[in-house]
Amino acid sequence: MAEPGARESVLSTEALSRRFGGLAAVDRVSIECRMGEVHAVIGPNGAGKTTLINLLSGDLAPSGGRVFLRDREITGLRPDQISRLGVGRSYQKTNVFLPFTAFENARLAAQSRLPTSMRFLRSARTYREVNEAAERALAQAGLRGREGVPVAALSHGEQRQVEIAMTLATGPSLLLLDEPLAGMGAEESARIVELLRKLVTDHAILLVEHDMDAVFAVASVLTVMVNGTVLASGTPAAIRGNAEVQQAYLGAEEPH
Amino acid sequence: MASRGVRLAVLGALAVALVALPFVADKFYVQLATKVLILAIFVMSLDLLVGYTGLASLGHAAFYGFAGYLLALITPQYEAASLWTSLPIALAGSALLALVIGTMVLRTSGIYFIMATLAFGEMLFHVFHDTSIAGGSDGIYIYVRPVATIFGWLPFDFEKFTHFYFVVLVATLGVYAVLRNILDSPFGRVIVGIRVNEQRMRSLGYHTFRYKLACFVLAGTLAGLAGYLAAVQFGVVNPDMLGFHLSASGLMMLILGGMGTLVGPVIGAAAMMVLELVFQGISEHWLLLMGGFIVLVVLVLPHGLIGIVSRRGAREDPHG
Numbered sequence: 001m002a003e004p005g006a007r008e009s010v011l012s013t014e015a016l017s018r019r020f021g022g023l024a025a026v027d028r029v030s031i032e033c034r035m036g037e038v039h040a041v042i043g044p045n046g047a048g049k050t051t052l053i054n055l056l057s058g059d060l061a062p063s064g065g066r067v068f069l070r071d072r073e074i075t076g077l078r079p080d081q082i083s084r085l086g087v088g089r090s091y092q093k094t095n096v097f098l099p100f101t102a103f104e105n106a107r108l109a110a111q112s113r114l115p116t117s118m119r120f121l122r123s124a125r126t127y128r129e130v131n132e133a134a135e136r137a138l139a140q141a142g143l144r145g146r147e148g149v150p151v152a153a154l155s156h157g158e159q160r161q162v163e164i165a166m167t168l169a170t171g172p173s174l175l176l177l178d179e180p181l182a183g184m185g186a187e188e189s190a191r192i193v194e195l196l197r198k199l200v201t202d203h204a205i206l207l208v209e210h211d212m213d214a215v216f217a218v219a220s221v222l223t224v225m226v227n228g229t230v231l232a233s234g235t236p237a238a239i240r241g242n243a244e245v246q247q248a249y250l251g252a253e254e255p256h
Numbered sequence: 257m258a259s260r261g262v263r264l265a266v267l268g269a270l271a272v273a274l275v276a277l278p279f280v281a282d283k284f285y286v287q288l289a290t291k292v293l294i295l296a297i298f299v300m301s302l303d304l305l306v307g308y309t310g311l312a313s314l315g316h317a318a319f320y321g322f323a324g325y326l327l328a329l330i331t332p333q334y335e336a337a338s339l340w341t342s343l344p345i346a347l348a349g350s351a352l353l354a355l356v357i358g359t360m361v362l363r364t365s366g367i368y369f370i371m372a373t374l375a376f377g378e379m380l381f382h383v384f385h386d387t388s389i390a391g392g393s394d395g396i397y398i399y400v401r402p403v404a405t406i407f408g409w410l411p412f413d414f415e416k417f418t419h420f421y422f423v424v425l426v427a428t429l430g431v432y433a434v435l436r437n438i439l440d441s442p443f444g445r446v447i448v449g450i451r452v453n454e455q456r457m458r459s460l461g462y463h464t465f466r467y468k469l470a471c472f473v474l475a476g477t478l479a480g481l482a483g484y485l486a487a488v489q490f491g492v493v494n495p496d497m498l499g500f501h502l503s504a505s506g507l508m509m510l511i512l513g514g515m516g517t518l519v520g521p522v523i524g525a526a527a528m529m530v531l532e533l534v535f536q537g538i539s540e541h542w543l544l545l546m547g548g549f550i551v552l553v554v555l556v557l558p559h560g561l562i563g564i565v566s567r568r569g570a571r572e573d574p575h576g
Contacts, residue, residue, distance in 0.1 A: 057459060083461035095459075097452045108449050112461035117442040118470060124442045170460060 007034040009070070010174050010204035011056065011087075016065035018051055025051040027228040028065065033174065038196060038205045040219035042212070044248070048228040049208040050092055053176050056206070057089040058082040069174070083112070088172030092179045092208075094159045096151050102162050103147035106134035109169035137169035138162075142191045157184045164192065168199075175205045181214055193217055216240075224248070274425060278418040287489070288533075290421045292526045293428040294485045299509045299521035300431055301478035306507070307515030308439065309471050310451030311362075314370050314503050315377025316479055318357065319350040321498030323480030324487035325384065326350075328396040336400040339414075343402070346484040347477050354476025358469045377503055385495035395494025398487060414488055424485055428522075431478055435518055438474075447471050512553055514560025523561050 011033040018026040026048040033039045041049050054060040056067060058079040066075045069085055077085075097105050110133035111117060111124065125131070138147055141161040146154065151162055160183050167175060177196075181189045189211065196205065196218045209215050215222070216236050223233040224245050232242050239245055278286050298320055305311045323346040330345060331337040361372040385393050401414040412419040438444050446467050449457045457464050487493050496502065505528070513524025531549060535542035557563040 059455075059459065078463075079458045080461050080463045083459055089459060095453065095456050097449060097456070099452060100449075104445075108445055108457075109460050111442055111445065114442060117446045117462065117467070119442045120438050120444075121441060123437075123440045124445045125440070127442070166460070 007036045009034050011206065012068045013056070014066045014068075016052070016055055016067060017063050018048075018055055018060060019063045024228045026055060026062075029225070029228075029230055030065075031223055031230070031233070033204045033206050035173075035204045036200060036202075037221055038200050038207050038219045039221045039223065040207045040209060040215045041223045041225060042209070042215060043225035043231070046227075047225040049225055050178055051228075052225070053089060053178050053206070053208060056082075056176055057087060083170060083172075086171075086173040087176065088167040088170045088174070089176040090163045090167040090178055090180055092182060094156075094163050094183075096159060096162050096166065098152040099150060101148050101150050102138060102143055102154065102158075102165070103134060105151055105162050106137050106165045106169045107131065109166040110134045110137065110171075112170055133171065134165075134169050137165040140168055140195055141165035142188060142195075157188050160184050161188060161192075164195075173203060175199065175203055177205065178208050179210060180207070181209055181211045189214065278421050283417055286417055286421050288529065290417070290424050290489060291486075292529045293421075293424045294482050294489065295506075295509065295525035295529065296522040297428055297431050297485070298479055298482035299506050299513070299525050300435060300518055301475045301482065302506045302510055303515055303518060303521045304435060304447075304471060304478070305475045306510060307517065307520075308444075308451060309447040309468060310454075311468065311472070312370050312507075313373040313475075314500065314507070315357070315361075315373035315375075315380075316475070316506055317500070317502035318377045318380045318498050319354055319476035319479040320483030320486070320502065321384070321493070321495070322353050322380065323347065323350045323483040324493040324497050325390055325396070327402070327484055327487045328398050328493045329390060331398050331400070331402070334399055336403040339402040339404040340406070343481075343484060347480050350480025350483070351473050351477040354473045355469070358472035358476070362465060362468050362472060374500065374503075377498065377500060381495050381499040384498060390493075393495060395492055395497075398491045398493070401488050401491065420489065424489075427481065427485065431481070432518060432522075435478075439518075443467065443470070508550060512550055512560055514562030517560075517562050520560050520562040527561055 015028040055062050110130045141164045193214050222239040224231045232245050302316050326346040326349045357376045364372050414420050509524035509528045514520030535545040
């Protein structure tokens with residue numbers, strides 16, 4: 001794992017906030033995500049982790065604060081604009097195209113990287129780069145051999161893998177992964193952890209995940225959120241030894 | 257499940273019947289078939305919106321009627337307009353109207369989209385019905401049909417109903433082929449993706465509004481083609497061409513035939529026209545019979561009449 005501070009900052013936020021009525025779901029959160037690092041955001045349910053991802057991906061507009069992608073401010077941009085700047089996100093609740101095959105799901109994701117899809121003449125099947133990107137992403141997510149199956153007919157764990165394949169197929173440099181392991185079996189989980197290890201060499205990854213074994217296996221930076229605010233942030237060792245964090249979230253039991 | 261051989265045989269027989277029709281049938285039936293084909297173009301264009309993109313429009317007749325009116329307005333009173341100028345003008349007019357209306361109504365979605373399209377359709381109806389810009393509620397007669405002369409040569413003559421039939425047949429097949437091709441293109445995959453999960457399309461990087469607008473304009477233009485041909489066939493345009501009744505009939509034909517299939521609209525248009533004749537022969541309360549039949553089809557065949565023959569009966573989604 002890389003030493004923090006040595007690498008290029010890809011994403012940073014300044015006092016990012018989102019209120020729903022009187023509730024501050026995300027409250028003045030400032031975090032940074034660097035190339036070559038997995039930055040894991042952990043915390044109990046309702047801590048604001050998914051809302052944070054929604055603010056970063058443009059699915060939700062912030063109530064305050066700013067978001068920067070490298071040197072560019074992206075606060076308030078639409079999800080499609082943020083996606084095209086190289087940000088790929090996956091969803092906690094599987095958000096795919098159920099009637100389509102696994103391949104078409106990934107193909108549609110890869111097709112979004114054409115300069116435009118206002119193309120009416122050639123068959124979509126004949127775009128070789130798009131097909132290759134889709135196949136590569138499916139293979140990375142462990143779905144080789146399942147390309148032709150409609151996603152509705154895949155198991156829940158496989159649908160989670162499609163979710164990840166779609167995110168990868170857009171060729172992002174920053175990945176926002178919202179509980180990618182939720183609902184996966186042990187074998188698929190191990191595969192995805194292995195994949196994250198490989199991806200992190202040339203990606204910046206923001207990971208929201210409840211599986212602490214996985215988090216401590218891949219993350220080089222951890223941020224703990226409680227009630228919309230950052231409770232603590234630092235290296236896994238520092239977080240593990242933090243008394244406040246242990247009380248609020250990790251419990252007395254020592255993670256291994 | 258029909259085998260490939262059976263299907264080819266059916267298509268072959270249908271092709272022979274369509275080509276042979278004007279040589280064996282009375283003028284009445286040729287004109288009826290022409291009317292069915294024109295409606296088929298209209299309902300196919302509606303299918304692009306409703307069946308493929310998931311945009312349920314209740315104002316689609318606006319573009320159909322507008323193109324018809326444009327032909328009537330640019331036709332000199334006792335002379336013929338040129339097909340080669342009047343058709344492009346009518347299509348461009350419908351496209352422009354769809355661009356303007358689409359820019360506004362596509363900011364809404366779901367039930368609000370349905371209401372907004374209905375409202376714009378009715379506005380257009382009343383503009384033509386209540387003002388004297390185009391003959392008010394009586395509409396305008398087109399005394400002389402457009403001519404297709406190219407440098408003195410006349411490839412076909414719209415005053416001959418058999419010629420007109422073949423032109424409409426070619427136009428229908430052309431629209432079908434163009435739409436099939438578009439649906440297989442990157443654009444086509446995007447609009448179907450929008451129907452299934454628009455939010456995910458956005459997060460994948462698609463500016464979905466643009467694609468929906470392009471689709472709305474394309475559908476409006478093709479509806480304009482149908483409206484232009486209808487105005488040529490009947491030699492008259494009136495506000496009913498723009499109104500809610502035709503928009504709703506189009507939707508009914510689409511549901512009856514089977515949406516999201518492109519073939520369903522053709523079946524639906526044909527079934528509706530033929531049943532209208534049959535039921536009119538049975539009772540003067542034929543609309544009651546028609547309504548009952550449609551309810552029956554919806555209950556028994558949720559995918560429409562095409563569900564009887566098609567493999568899955570349902571819409572054809574891309575499978576890679």
